[in-house]
Amino acid sequence: MMNRQEVLDLLYEKYIAPTKCKEDLFIGVEIEIPIINLARHPVDFEVVHDLTRRFKEHFGFYVAVLDENKNASSLVNFMNDDILSYDCSYNNLEFSFGKESDLSTVQNRFTAYYRYCREALEESGHTLTGMGINPFRKYNRLEPIPNGRYRMLFHHLSDYTKYRSRIPMFFHPYPSYGMFSSASQVQLDVRYEDLIETIRAFSLLEPVKALLFSNSVLTEEREEMLCCRDMLWENSTHGINPHNIGMFDNIPGSIEELLEYFASTSIYCTEQDGKYINFEPVNIVEYFGLEEVHGEYYKDGVYHEITFQPIREDLRYLRSFKFVDLTFRGTIEFRSICCQPIPDAMSVAAFHLGLIRQARELNELLEKDTALYTHGYSATELRKLFNLRHWPEFVDQKAVRLLLTAVLTLSWDGLKARGLGEEIYLAPLFARAEKLTNPAIELLTGLEKGVSIESLIESYGRAI
Numbered sequence: 001m002m003n004r005q006e007v008l009d010l011l012y013e014k015y016i017a018p019t020k021c022k023e024d025l026f027i028g029v030e031i032e033i034p035i036i037n038l039a040r041h042p043v044d045f046e047v048v049h050d051l052t053r054r055f056k057e058h059f060g061f062y063v064a065v066l067d068e069n070k071n072a073s074s075l076v077n078f079m080n081d082d083i084l085s086y087d088c089s090y091n092n093l094e095f096s097f098g099k100e101s102d103l104s105t106v107q108n109r110f111t112a113y114y115r116y117c118r119e120a121l122e123e124s125g126h127t128l129t130g131m132g133i134n135p136f137r138k139y140n141r142l143e144p145i146p147n148g149r150y151r152m153l154f155h156h157l158s159d160y161t162k163y164r165s166r167i168p169m170f171f172h173p174y175p176s177y178g179m180f181s182s183a184s185q186v187q188l189d190v191r192y193e194d195l196i197e198t199i200r201a202f203s204l205l206e207p208v209k210a211l212l213f214s215n216s217v218l219t220e221e222r223e224e225m226l227c228c229r230d231m232l233w234e235n236s237t238h239g240i241n242p243h244n245i246g247m248f249d250n251i252p253g254s255i256e257e258l259l260e261y262f263a264s265t266s267i268y269c270t271e272q273d274g275k276y277i278n279f280e281p282v283n284i285v286e287y288f289g290l291e292e293v294h295g296e297y298y299k300d301g302v303y304h305e306i307t308f309q310p311i312r313e314d315l316r317y318l319r320s321f322k323f324v325d326l327t328f329r330g331t332i333e334f335r336s337i338c339c340q341p342i343p344d345a346m347s348v349a350a351f352h353l354g355l356i357r358q359a360r361e362l363n364e365l366l367e368k369d370t371a372l373y374t375h376g377y378s379a380t381e382l383r384k385l386f387n388l389r390h391w392p393e394f395v396d397q398k399a400v401r402l403l404l405t406a407v408l409t410l411s412w413d414g415l416k417a418r419g420l421g422e423e424i425y426l427a428p429l430f431a432r433a434e435k436l437t438n439p440a441i442e443l444l445t446g447l448e449k450g451v452s453i454e455s456l457i458e459s460y461g462r463a464i
Helices: 004-021 045-059 103-122 148-162 192-204 206-213 228-234 253-263 284-288 313-317 347-355 359-367 379-386 396-419 422-435 440-449 453-461
Strands: 029-039 060-068 074-078 083-086 092-096 127-129 184-189 265-271 276-285 293-299 302-308 323-325 329-333
Touching: 004 192, 004 253, 004 284, 004 323, 029 103, 029 347, 045 074, 045 083, 045 103, 060 083, 092 103, 103 127, 103 347, 103 422, 127 396, 127 453, 148 276, 148 293, 184 347, 192 206, 192 253, 192 323, 192 329, 192 347, 192 359, 192 440, 206 347, 206 379, 206 422, 253 284, 265 284, 265 313, 276 284, 276 302, 284 313, 313 323, 347 396, 347 422, 359 396, 396 422, 440 453
Parallel strands: none
Antiparallel strands: 029 092, 029 127, 029 184, 060 074, 074 083, 083 092, 184 329, 265 276, 276 293, 293 302, 323 329
């Protein structure tokens, strides 16, 4: 058992201390991409496993993780730390790139990996596309990768029914959403002295990101929502404690307030003695004050009850899913953006990279804004409003266009100052700002004009 101060000290060492030795600026890029069977049948997992084997040999990767059926679910390249893996299920391919200082280096490797995978899949009637929601999700087998981690996660998400009668929140009926939703995430080094200002700036930026990047449409179900990703995370069991997900309603104003925020989050799983265990979410300070915890683990096809004692190592399994998320690596992870059309894949990293060392200027720009922030809405409320297709009446489209362009210009300036030519990756975002559009709007507009979903899949997934 630990007292509150001991837990706060652990949280400080995990999240805050790593930012004190950051001088260089490295980039970590993760891109999840839906796999599609063009015959409108379930994705053939044997085709996926064959792709994994071929990719491994072609690019000289090594098997990092085997599932319980001895199929590789993760490959790694020890030269550059790139990883090919599958997120939640074999319906969702993920490329994670080792940290780099030049975004074009990531782009070149991504292009090579993506082209190879897409061409290999197309030999068997499958493909990849740049959409945040798999448009053929209803045809797929929505089952987790057979291993402890993903089975535990799916079990936790599927348990939402037992909370509905006693927790006053809306739970959506999509516990398998991790198997059909795809994200584009970026991690950037952050310095201790910039930490609070950076969190504030990028928190205020979230409504702008909704306008530029939304690309998660639940076609045929919730087409009024341009970025269903937010709802899928926030209205699941991950959102039982709202401090684990979404935005900061009260943006921390100091390191002490940030540390208190971490102390207000909840833990719901751990791994002890080779068992992945999940349990009802409990505040992290309370958790370490318990003598024992009751949970469940999976073995031989059934779930078994277990009682265990919290240990310090369990802190590794405290995960928040904030849009602006501080990690144990001393990085800020930006995780609110959907997978983008493949030709625009690097726009996400470029956008954040250009702004990361300009937090003060970005704060000044957003605090002076009148297009969004003078109409009585918070950043959280504005993000929700701009995740919808139809804008509220107060919106002045010309003023919004100017704001988007100003933010993008600030990012362009930041990239230009780096002298690496990375500003070219912002070009599609300037075009979106000018037209006040995003990939979700373009998808829905195309469908309304009679463009087939297959044509849109091809367009959004076209190799660079």
